[in-house]
Amino acid sequence: MAKILAVDDSASMRQMVGFTLKSAGHDVIQASDGAEALKLAQVNNIDLVLTDINMPIMDGITLIKNLRTLPAYRFTPMLTLTTESGTDRKMEGKKAGATGWIVKPFSPEQLLATIKKVLG
Amino acid sequence: MSIDMSQFYQTFFEESFEGLDAMESGLLSLDVGAADIETVNTIFRAAHSIKGGSGTFGFTAVAQFTHVMETLLDEMRADTITVTTETVDLLLKSVDVLRDMLTAVQTETEIDEERTIEIQSALEALLSGESVASSSEEIVGTETPTVICWTIRFKPFDYLFKTGNDPVRIFQELSELGDFSVVCNTEDLPLFEMLDPELSYLSWSIKLDGVISKEQISEVFDWVDGDCELEIGTEDQVPEKVVANLPTVAVPVPEPLSCSDEKKIPESTPLAATPAPALVKDKPTKKSTAADQGSIRVSIDKVDALINMVGELVITQSMLGQLGEQIDDDRLEKLQDGLAQLERNTRELQESVMRIRMMPISFAFQRFPRMVRDLSNQIGKEIELRLQGESTELDKTLMEKISDPLVHLVRNSIDHGIETPNDREAAGKSRVGIVELNAFHQGGNVVIEISDDGKGIDREVITGKAIEKGLISESDILTDEQVFDLIFSPGFSTAKVVSDISGRGVGMDVVKRNIRELGGSVEIQSKKNEGSKIIIRLPLTLAILDGQLIQVGSHTYIVPLVSIIESLQVKESQVNAIAGQAEIYKLRDEYIPIVRLHNSFSVNTDVTQLTDGLIVVVEGDGQRAGLFVDDLLGQQQVVIKSLETNFRPVEGVSGATILGDGTVALILDVTGLIKLSRQERIVAA
Amino acid sequence: MEATHMTQGNIGIEINAEEDQYLTFIMAAEEYGVDILRVQEIRGWNNVTPIPNTPTYIKGVINLRGTIVPIIDLRERFGMASVEYGATTVVIVLKVIKDDAERIMGIVVDAVSDVYNIEASEIKPAPDFGGEISIEFVSGLVSVEEKMLIIIDIDRLLNSGDLKIADKVSAKS
Numbered sequence: 010m011a012k013i014l015a016v017d018d019s020a021s022m023r024q025m026v027g028f029t030l031k032s033a034g035h036d037v038i039q040a041s042d043g044a045e046a047l048k049l050a051q052v053n054n055i056d057l058v059l060t061d062i063n064m065p066i067m068d069g070i071t072l073i074k075n076l077r078t079l080p081a082y083r084f085t086p087m088l089t090l091t092t093e094s095g096t097d098r099k100m101e102g103k104k105a106g107a108t109g110w111i112v113k114p115f116s117p118e119q120l121l122a123t124i125k126k127v128l129g
Numbered sequence: 130m131s132i133d134m135s136q137f138y139q140t141f142f143e144e145s146f147e148g149l150d151a152m153e154s155g156l157l158s159l160d161v162g163a164a165d166i167e168t169v170n171t172i173f174r175a176a177h178s179i180k181g182g183s184g185t186f187g188f189t190a191v192a193q194f195t196h197v198m199e200t201l202l203d204e205m206r207a208d209t210i211t212v213t214t215e216t217v218d219l220l221l222k223s224v225d226v227l228r229d230m231l232t233a234v235q236t237e238t239e240i241d242e243e244r245t246i247e248i249q250s251a252l253e254a255l256l257s258g259e260s261v262a263s264s265s266e267e268i269v270g271t272e273t274p275t276v277i278c279w280t281i282r283f284k285p286f287d288y289l290f291k292t293g294n295d296p297v298r299i300f301q302e303l304s305e306l307g308d309f310s311v312v313c314n315t316e317d318l319p320l321f322e323m324l325d326p327e328l329s330y331l332s333w334s335i336k337l338d339g340v341i342s343k344e345q346i347s348e349v350f351d352w353v354d355g356d357c358e359l360e361i362g363t364e365d366q367v368p369e370k371v372v373a374n375l376p377t378v379a380v381p382v383p384e385p386l387s388c389s390d391e392k393k394i395p396e397s398t399p400l401a402a403t404p405a406p407a408l409v410k411d412k413p414t415k416k417s418t419a420a421d422q423g424s425i426r427v428s429i430d431k432v433d434a435l436i437n438m439v440g441e442l443v444i445t446q447s448m449l450g451q452l453g454e455q456i457d458d459d460r461l462e463k464l465q466d467g468l469a470q471l472e473r474n475t476r477e478l479q480e481s482v483m484r485i486r487m488m489p490i491s492f493a494f495q496r497f498p499r500m501v502r503d504l505s506n507q508i509g510k511e512i513e514l515r516l517q518g519e520s521t522e523l524d525k526t527l528m529e530k531i532s533d534p535l536v537h538l539v540r541n542s543i544d545h546g547i548e549t550p551n552d553r554e555a556a557g558k559s560r561v562g563i564v565e566l567n568a569f570h571q572g573g574n575v576v577i578e579i580s581d582d583g584k585g586i587d588r589e590v591i592t593g594k595a596i597e598k599g600l601i602s603e604s605d606i607l608t609d610e611q612v613f614d615l616i617f618s619p620g621f622s623t624a625k626v627v628s629d630i631s632g633r634g635v636g637m638d639v640v641k642r643n644i645r646e647l648g649g650s651v652e653i654q655s656k657k658n659e660g661s662k663i664i665i666r667l668p669l670t671l672a673i674l675d676g677q678l679i680q681v682g683s684h685t686y687i688v689p690l691v692s693i694i695e696s697l698q699v700k701e702s703q704v705n706a707i708a709g710q711a712e713i714y715k716l717r718d719e720y721i722p723i724v725r726l727h728n729s730f731s732v733n734t735d736v737t738q739l740t741d742g743l744i745v746v747v748e749g750d751g752q753r754a755g756l757f758v759d760d761l762l763g764q765q766q767v768v769i770k771s772l773e774t775n776f777r778p779v780e781g782v783s784g785a786t787i788l789g790d791g792t793v794a795l796i797l798d799v800t801g802l803i804k805l806s807r808q809e810r811i812v813a814a
Numbered sequence: 815m816e817a818t819h820m821t822q823g824n825i826g827i828e829i830n831a832e833e834d835q836y837l838t839f840i841m842a843a844e845e846y847g848v849d850i851l852r853v854q855e856i857r858g859w860n861n862v863t864p865i866p867n868t869p870t871y872i873k874g875v876i877n878l879r880g881t882i883v884p885i886i887d888l889r890e891r892f893g894m895a896s897v898e899y900g901a902t903t904v905v906i907v908l909k910v911i912k913d914d915a916e917r918i919m920g921i922v923v924d925a926v927s928d929v930y931n932i933e934a935s936e937i938k939p940a941p942d943f944g945g946e947i948s949i950e951f952v953s954g955l956v957s958v959e960e961k962m963l964i965i966i967d968i969d970r971l972l973n974s975g976d977l978k979i980a981d982k983v984s985a986k987s
Contacts, residue, residue: 018174018178019141019144019178019181019182020140020143020144021137021138021140021141021144021182021185021186022178022181022182022185024136024137024140025134025137025185025186028132028136028137029132032132061181063173063174063177063178064174065171065174077291083291083327084290084291084293084327085293086293086294087293090181092177092180092181092184100355103292103352103355103356106291106292106293107292107293108292108293108294108352109294109351109352110352113181113184113185114181114184114185114186114192115185116185117132117134126298126301126302127293127298437880438880440880441879441880444880684863684864729866730866730867731866731867732864732866770880770881770882771882772865772875772882774881774882774917775881775882775883775884775917775918775919776865776875776882776884776917776919776977777976777977777978779865779866779867779868780867781866781867782865782866785863785875785882787877787880791877792861792863792877793862793863793874793875793876793877793882794863795863795865795866
């Protein structure tokens, strides 16, 4: 099963995402902002990054940009969790190197279906 | 799916209320006209999180309302809407509405829809012209299901892999939509020695047939939109030449199928998204994650259990300490060293466990900016609120209990302390009055000061009022301290007009009583025309108390040190018996009733002559009394245990504790004892 | 093979769903029973800390692993002649349930006797037999090995008089 880094400044979202992924048998590492996530990514072998965009300290876009500069994360799938259904945010994420996105609100089922796509 | 979303509600509510508080304090600190972008961002983020969470957890009304707020905040962020007082006021009202909505959802009560709609319309009006995007996505028109044979040409740009995307993933997804076949085009593959394995050189021609809409196919390519050349058409539309006459390589992953002419519907029509795997709820990975290193949410119950256990440890240590004193051996010294170390460790452990319950006082302070703003608008005063020492920590329970008295005191400062701008100007002061809240640690206490630069307390007014009320007589000569203390007397109110701000029936006497109940004290300093300062001292925690051990007969009791004024040996000449029963002790200028503990508690003791024992002068609820006890023992910190857990409240006793020898000692409730002895006297008379 | 496997499961198990276990104790030559599931522990008599202004049957409180537990002398509660505490005097620590509240209390009895399995149907309603203990605290009588056991309703007994929860009104005036 995959090791997934879930980043969100909202504790309830972290709980929901974390619980859902763990229930599906994944190993979940959580962070509440980009800076914390970046640190955790450097000491773990992450298979998939799920990150919120709007976060204090370091936002999701910056996190992805930073992760992509690390050799270990050049090809790792990274999805943004975004409430904006408009294209701006999605594209901003993509420009930074995100693989794709999941639009909030999403159900546990939608989350699992989406990550299944990326993890194959 | 067996995931019960309600398990996340509690966290959602907690963080949302915190978010609302953050929004409120952010809004209050916004400078009209030149809003600090970081502050706007913080406010936006809080709204954004509440919107995301409420949407996810199915609180649609909250999500919709927050969406409008968020849109407005986004405009502020983008500087297309300027920050005006009106905008801030409206957003503050929105915060209130949102707080009410969340409370309603949490308590499963009705949302005040009228108010919600009113504020939401106001927000929308502010956004007028700006389109308030509906949160629902555009619904894709449904087509009549017919089998279409799609041809797709997909040529990713060479950097595709660096986005984490993989054509194989896309093919798998496509193959779930219908009959799928793919042909790989390798014409762009460079010579092997020139090949960069990190780049993508291939392109593919895909045939897909089934009841599939173009949107469904586009959606699969959604994430790579802009990272590839993509053509989606029906068989006849895509020019054959793209794939014609080229060397082809079969891609092994999905099973190649040819597009049949019969256009039959596949047996299983996987139109819907991937079926979700069933979740087993009670099988979460046990491994703890390195998450949330900054802070954790722990239920108070768990912390209390820990505190209890540490309390036990303290008792064990003290028991061993007593034992250690009795052992007569060469190794005594080593044992004592060990015990001393155990004591240090225990104490440190206890302190760090206690710290878990501690929270910064900013939690209590954060409501004031809003309150001061609202109040000063209401009564036409100009006030600047200064907060200091917001990171000073104190026990969560204490924080909750000190909050209301603080509100009362701040209201008082604004209402009675600070003058109107004109009066201030006339007195040679700045038009803007200053109210300052300051918190800091001093010794084992937390000190909270509420000060203002207002008109101060006029001792003539106070004494006049006190004489009128019969609290003092005209011949009394009082110190400033004694005069100010009169304000805390029951029923004492100096406001000429009882305003709806501070004259709400709860007087300063209640404030003082509440603070004393927390084991704290309150004091006033004031200078006429310069201002007043109210100083509150609180213990750091309610779970531990500094106690004086006293002895009556064979029993040991504990008197909270904070209630003790002094202890003294009785001089026969200073005791008067009134009506042959009640004994009064003349302590300097004051007459205090003597409470014989052995009588109050019906305990046998040989010490019944006042001159044989000691008087411990205590104060509770503004009244003094002399507790007559056999002897004073040591002083020590005790862990407070409730008698009510397994029994019931007992008059004159506030709780119990466990001493070093494992026995239980009762902690005296001084106020209750004074009351109890007065009742006895009435009965006896 | 399979057949033998299946039959083995039923051998040697004699669980009767209707039966409950009771711990019995002696007081003034009578034997009383309490539901064993409510018994937390049995301990010897140790000094207690008296609580002021409470009836004498409330002996005081003890420290039971960090919680404060009241100790009630059952003889005195029932108005029987009190006896000197001796070597067999024990304290039975019980869990008392009233509505949602669970409390831990100890009762002082002359001696602990035995544990019996008793079927619910064997317990007969108690007539007002004029015993020492008020009929309201007795949930029934049962004969075991030619003795009569008095089954005590501890929830009712230990929520009566001065032990009542939130009974602030009844304070002496």
